[in-house]
Amino acid sequence: MLAINYNNFTIRIADPGLDRDNYSSCPIYSSVDNDLSSSYMYLASSQSITLLNCISPINNSLYIENPYCGNKSAFSNSSKIRSYFVIGSILGSDLEESCTFDTVVLTSSSIPLQENATYSTIHVALAFGFELYWYRAMCGKCDASKGTCIVEDNQIRCRHYCYEDTPISERTLRCKLDYYAPFIVLIGLPVIGLLIAIRLLCGLPFVLGLIVYKWRRRHLSVDDKTIEEYLKHQDNLMPIKYSYSEIKKMTKSFKDKLGGGRCGTVFKGNLRSGPFVAIKMMANSVASGKEFINEVAKIGRIRHANVVKLIGFCIEGSKRALVYEFMPNGSLDKYVYSQEGTVSLSYEKMFKISLGMARGIDYLHQDSEHIDIKLHNILLDENFNPKISDLGLVKLYPLDDIGGVSYKADLYNFGMMLMEMARRRGNMNPFAEKFEPSLLPFLGIRSAQ
Known part of the structure; x- marks a missing residue:
C-alpha cells in the first residue's frame, strides 16, 4: 500500500514486483483477478494496461514493446519471448496469432497514456499504482437496513431505493408507502371530498352572514363614521x-x-x-x-x-x-437657476425634460386635474426624467392672491417655465407664489401628445 485518503475513502496500492526506479522490474500479479474482499471496490477512473507475450516480433501500432517482462512459461518451445504492452483492454480480433495474454495491470496515474506512449512512461504509471475504495468496510448498518451505500460530497451516505422486483415483505417502510400510495389516494379522495362538503355546508351560513354584515357596513353613511372607518372602504x-x-x-x-x-x-x-x-x-x-x-x-x-x-x-x-x-436629483429650479460652480444641464437635456413635463400635464388634464406648476415642483429622478409633484396641494392649501387653478393657468405657467429654461434665468426668486406683471403674456402652448 502506497497511500490512504480519508477524504474520498481510497487507498493506493501497487504490484510488489514493480519498482519506479528499476525499469527492468515487472508486475507479478494481475490487478483484476476479482479476488478482492467485499470491503474494496475498483475506481471507474482507473486505466488498464494489458501485457502480452509473443514468440515473434509484432509490427502493430497498438503493441508497445516491453523488453524486460517476457514470460518464458507462456511458450514451451521457444527460448526468446517478446513482451508487449497494450493500452486498455484488447479485443480478440486485435490479438496477433503469435501472442498470448499474460496479465492486466491497473493504474490511477494522471499521466495520459496513449497508443504512442513509451515503455518508460508506462512503467512510471504502473509503479504509481491504482486506487481502491475502502468505504464498504463502513457500510454494515446501511446494508443491514437494505440500503445502498455510496460516497457523496466526501461523505458516506446510505440511500434507499425502491426496486420493483423486491418482495413487499422485504421493502423498507418508505418503499411500502410508495407502493400503497395509489390505493390510499383512491380510497382517501372520496373521504376528503365528503369532509370538504360537510365543512362547506356548515360554514355557508356563517359566510353569508359575514357578507350581509359587510354589505350593510359599506352602505352606511360616511358622515356617521370616523376617518378610520372611511379608509376601510377604499379600494x-x-x-x-x-x-x-x-x-x-x-x-x-x-x-x-x-x-x-x-x-x-x-x-x-x-x-x-x-x-x-x-x-x-x-x-x-x-x-x-x-x-x-x-x-x-x-x-x-x-x-x-x-x-x-x-x-x-x-x-x-x-x-x-x-x-x-x-427623486435623487432634486427639483428642476436648481439647474435652471444654477450659479457658478454648480451642475448645469445641456439644452438637449432641457428639451427632453420639457417633453416629459408636457406629457405629465397632458395626462393630468385628461382627468381634469390642475396644478400650480413651478420649477421647484418638477422633480428629477436618477436619469433626469421629470416628474410633477405636489398634486392636489392647491386644493388643500388655497391661495387668495392668485386666480383659480385652471387649464389655461397651467399652460401659462408651463410656457413661462419653458422661457426660463431656454434663457437659463428668469424670476430670481424661484419660489415666488405668483408671476410679476413684467413677465411675458399668456402663451398658448399645447402639451405634447
Whole structure:
C-alpha cells in the first residue's frame, strides 16, 4: 500500500514486483483477478494496461514493446519471448496469432497514456499504482437496513431505493408507502371530498352572514363614521396608511431635511424594504380630515411616468404626512437657476425634460386635474426624467392672491417655465407664489401628445 485518503475513502496500492526506479522490474500479479474482499471496490477512473507475450516480433501500432517482462512459461518451445504492452483492454480480433495474454495491470496515474506512449512512461504509471475504495468496510448498518451505500460530497451516505422486483415483505417502510400510495389516494379522495362538503355546508351560513354584515357596513353613511372607518372602504389602489411612529422611524426622527415651503417640510426616509422615500410633513390646513383623505385617494390612483408616485400617507390627530417616491436629483429650479460652480444641464437635456413635463400635464388634464406648476415642483429622478409633484396641494392649501387653478393657468405657467429654461434665468426668486406683471403674456402652448 502506497497511500490512504480519508477524504474520498481510497487507498493506493501497487504490484510488489514493480519498482519506479528499476525499469527492468515487472508486475507479478494481475490487478483484476476479482479476488478482492467485499470491503474494496475498483475506481471507474482507473486505466488498464494489458501485457502480452509473443514468440515473434509484432509490427502493430497498438503493441508497445516491453523488453524486460517476457514470460518464458507462456511458450514451451521457444527460448526468446517478446513482451508487449497494450493500452486498455484488447479485443480478440486485435490479438496477433503469435501472442498470448499474460496479465492486466491497473493504474490511477494522471499521466495520459496513449497508443504512442513509451515503455518508460508506462512503467512510471504502473509503479504509481491504482486506487481502491475502502468505504464498504463502513457500510454494515446501511446494508443491514437494505440500503445502498455510496460516497457523496466526501461523505458516506446510505440511500434507499425502491426496486420493483423486491418482495413487499422485504421493502423498507418508505418503499411500502410508495407502493400503497395509489390505493390510499383512491380510497382517501372520496373521504376528503365528503369532509370538504360537510365543512362547506356548515360554514355557508356563517359566510353569508359575514357578507350581509359587510354589505350593510359599506352602505352606511360616511358622515356617521370616523376617518378610520372611511379608509376601510377604499379600494386596493388606496396608498398605504402609516402611523406617525412609523413615519418617525422612517425619517430617523426627522434627521435629514430636504426642503420646505408653505405646504410643509420634506424629509428623506427609508422604507423597511430598503428604498428611499421623500416624506412631506404637512403644515396646518383648512381642509378637514375627510377632504384630506379624498385628495390622497385621488392622487394615489394616478400612475404616470412623469408624475411623482404617492406611496403612502399618515393621518393621526393633527399630524398629516405624504410619502412619495424619492427623486435623487432634486427639483428642476436648481439647474435652471444654477450659479457658478454648480451642475448645469445641456439644452438637449432641457428639451427632453420639457417633453416629459408636457406629457405629465397632458395626462393630468385628461382627468381634469390642475396644478400650480413651478420649477421647484418638477422633480428629477436618477436619469433626469421629470416628474410633477405636489398634486392636489392647491386644493388643500388655497391661495387668495392668485386666480383659480385652471387649464389655461397651467399652460401659462408651463410656457413661462419653458422661457426660463431656454434663457437659463428668469424670476430670481424661484419660489415666488405668483408671476410679476413684467413677465411675458399668456402663451398658448399645447402639451405634447
